[in-house]
Amino acid sequence: MTLTAVTATEAPVPARVRRTWRVPPTVVLSFLVVALVVGWSVAPGVFSGQDPVNGVPADLFAPPSAAHWFGTDHLGRDEFARVVHGTASSVSSALVAVLIGLVVGGLIGLLSGFLGGLVDTVLARFVDVLLAIPSFLLAVVVVSALGFQTINAAIATGVSAVAVFARVLRSEVLKARSAVFVEASLVLGGSRAHVLLRHVLPNASRSVLQLAVLQFGLSILVIASLAFLGYGDPPPASDWGLLISAGREYPLAPWLIYAPALVTIVTVLSVNRISRWLRKTD
Amino acid sequence: MSGYGGFALRRAGQAVVVVLLTYVFTFWVISVLPGDPVTTTLRNPQNGFTEEEIARIVSYYGLDRPVLVQLWESLSRFVTGDLGVSLRSNRSVADMIGEVLPSTLVLAAASLTIAVVLSFAIAFGVHYLPRPFSTALRSVPSLFLSVPGFLVGLLLIQVFSFGLGLFRAIDTDGPVATFFAALTLGIWVSAQIAEVLIANLDHEAAQEYAGVARSRGLGRLRMLLKHLLKPSSLPVVTVLALMIGEVLGGAVITEAVFGRTGIGNLVERSVASQDLPVLQAVVTLAAVVFVVVNLLADLVYPLLDPRVTLQARPEVGANA
Numbered sequence: 001m002t003l004t005a006v007t008a009t010e011a012p013v014p015a016r017v018r019r020t021w022r023v024p025p026t027v028v029l030s031f032l033v034v035a036l037v038v039g040w041s042v043a044p045g046v047f048s049g050q051d052p053v054n055g056v057p058a059d060l061f062a063p064p065s066a067a068h069w070f071g072t073d074h075l076g077r078d079e080f081a082r083v084v085h086g087t088a089s090s091v092s093s094a095l096v097a098v099l100i101g102l103v104v105g106g107l108i109g110l111l112s113g114f115l116g117g118l119v120d121t122v123l124a125r126f127v128d129v130l131l132a133i134p135s136f137l138l139a140v141v142v143v144s145a146l147g148f149q150t151i152n153a154a155i156a157t158g159v160s161a162v163a164v165f166a167r168v169l170r171s172e173v174l175k176a177r178s179a180v181f182v183e184a185s186l187v188l189g190g191s192r193a194h195v196l197l198r199h200v201l202p203n204a205s206r207s208v209l210q211l212a213v214l215q216f217g218l219s220i221l222v223i224a225s226l227a228f229l230g231y232g233d234p235p236p237a238s239d240w241g242l243l244i245s246a247g248r249e250y251p252l253a254p255w256l257i258y259a260p261a262l263v264t265i266v267t268v269l270s271v272n273r274i275s276r277w278l279r280k281t282d
Numbered sequence: 283m284s285g286y287g288g289f290a291l292r293r294a295g296q297a298v299v300v301v302l303l304t305y306v307f308t309f310w311v312i313s314v315l316p317g318d319p320v321t322t323t324l325r326n327p328q329n330g331f332t333e334e335e336i337a338r339i340v341s342y343y344g345l346d347r348p349v350l351v352q353l354w355e356s357l358s359r360f361v362t363g364d365l366g367v368s369l370r371s372n373r374s375v376a377d378m379i380g381e382v383l384p385s386t387l388v389l390a391a392a393s394l395t396i397a398v399v400l401s402f403a404i405a406f407g408v409h410y411l412p413r414p415f416s417t418a419l420r421s422v423p424s425l426f427l428s429v430p431g432f433l434v435g436l437l438l439i440q441v442f443s444f445g446l447g448l449f450r451a452i453d454t455d456g457p458v459a460t461f462f463a464a465l466t467l468g469i470w471v472s473a474q475i476a477e478v479l480i481a482n483l484d485h486e487a488a489q490e491y492a493g494v495a496r497s498r499g500l501g502r503l504r505m506l507l508k509h510l511l512k513p514s515s516l517p518v519v520t521v522l523a524l525m526i527g528e529v530l531g532g533a534v535i536t537e538a539v540f541g542r543t544g545i546g547n548l549v550e551r552s553v554a555s556q557d558l559p560v561l562q563a564v565v566t567l568a569a570v571v572f573v574v575v576n577l578l579a580d581l582v583y584p585l586l587d588p589r590v591t592l593q594a595r596p597e598v599g600a601n602a
Binding site: 125126128129130131132133134135136137138140141142144145217221224225228229231241244245248251254257261264265268269272273276 | 296299300301303304307308311312424425427428429430431432433436440444527528529530531532534535538549550553556561564565568569572573
């Protein structure tokens with residue numbers, strides 16, 4: 001949160017710098033939310049002292065209170081503890097999905113943009129295939145082929161994101177290749193690898209970063225949807241989508257739906273806000 | 283016009299290639315499956331296949347032959363329009379799909395209609411309403427995009443079925459239940475359309491012709507309707523075509539939440555029972571729908587918008 005510190009200083013700052021670093025309050029809030037969620041996934045024990053797996057039978061279906069922020073479920077387990085402990089799985093699998101999409105899709109995009117010709121045509125058809133299959137349907141088929149586990153749901157989500165990354169990277173490479181400074185670098189004897197590492201990738205990084213953040217939010221939703229359908233780890237795992245799905249069975253304890261739902265929405269909203277901000281400040 | 287003919291032919295050829303490749307790709311993904319689900323399913327005593335039937339199905343699919351041969355045979359059957367036989371019910375896959383397709387088509391059509399109406403309403407509000415409302419509306423699409431689809435469905439059921447009693451959650455195919463199921467899907471789709479529409483309206487409003495029209499004293503509403511709306515809404519055709527895929531994918535979730543029958547429900551059942559021919563057929567069918575709709579959109583677009591040249595496909599949200 002050094003960003004807020006910068007805006008708070010009264011020292012004269014050149015106008016250009018000030019404009020770049022002025023962070024809207026909603027973005028600061030979004031970063032705080034993401035930091036909290038990362039905290040939950042790294043050290044859930046710090047944020048919730050209660051046991052997410054073994055409940056207190058006397059406390060079942062307690063509504064939200066000071067002792068149980070999100071209430072308790074049908075086994076008397078603290079819902080807040082379950083949400084916090086489910087974060088690691090929900091968030092890290094979204095991260096895995098983005099990494100798969102980024103690496104595989106990025107490679108396809110780089111190759112087809114850089115090599116062109118036949119390679120480009122073949123890879124473009126492959127990407128067309130990935131685009132033609134509805135992304136959620138693709139994720140469902142891949143996860144059913146791999147087996148119902150959260151990690152497989154993450155891989156499936158990543159596969160369904162490959163096409164988008166491939167497209168963006170390809171167009172970034174083409175944009176950079178037609179730039180005069182890249183031409184100059186090639187004329188001066190720069191190798192393809194040099195041009196790629198020194199010019200193309202740095203130029204593409206901004207739009208790729210923004211896309212990756214956007215896909216991260218989307219992946220959280222897709223993985224939650226897969227978990228909702230029961231294609232992730234079975235209980236007592238407490239992925240957010242699974243918690244919402246389980247909460248459906250107890251309409252008299254609506255907090256079992258609302259609490260994990262709110263956490264999911266606020267997280268994705270924050271991630272999307274950051275992505276939007278990255279695009280605007282570009 | 284020969285330029286257009288050539289363009290149409292090239293795009294149609296590409297579409298056919300993509301459909302065939304999709305079939306091959308799905309086959310490959312499904313045959314990655316660890317274990318041998320086909321024989322496990324067939325030998326499962328619950329399914330009550332006789333040895334003869336098993337032998338017939340195994341030889342029909344050529345399951346005793348190498349994967350590449352299987353692929354070739356299944357592909358040649360697909361080209362002639364034969365989608366195969368379900369491993370579960372021993373019925374033709376085409377029949378099973380035909381049975382549930384109307385329900386999903388109704389859902390898809392309703393949700394796309396709702397999405398278009400909703401997105402135009404949002405974009406209109408952003409550009410027509412005074413300050414505080416328009417800024418609030420501007421963040422609505424990103425809010426919609428942050429809510430998981432199944433949750434929208436759950437909330438709608440909670441409020442309108444359990445709370446207000448407008449429809450019974452059990453009576454899944456009634457018009458009111460269908461409307462709320464379509465709304466669940468439509469909200470997600472509308473957000474994506476609205477984002478493009480708002481960005482395009484912003485872009486058009488900043489053009490010189492808009493400034494000139496404003497300086498002539500044109501009112502906000504006439505400005506919006508007469509000048510900004512047409513150029514801004516043309517790209518929506520392309521976005522709408524891309525959204526067909528989202529709707530078909532989202533149907534899996536929506537139909538599960540609302541307990542509807544349909545393609546999505548068929549997918550869910552086939553995944554649970556590892557009914558691979560059905561899964562393969564549905565995925566390919568979805569790809570066919572997507573490819574055909576996008577082909578039509580691409581072919582119609584140059585006719586709608588004379589500014590578009592045929593060399594490049596119109597970039598979606600390029601001015602976003």
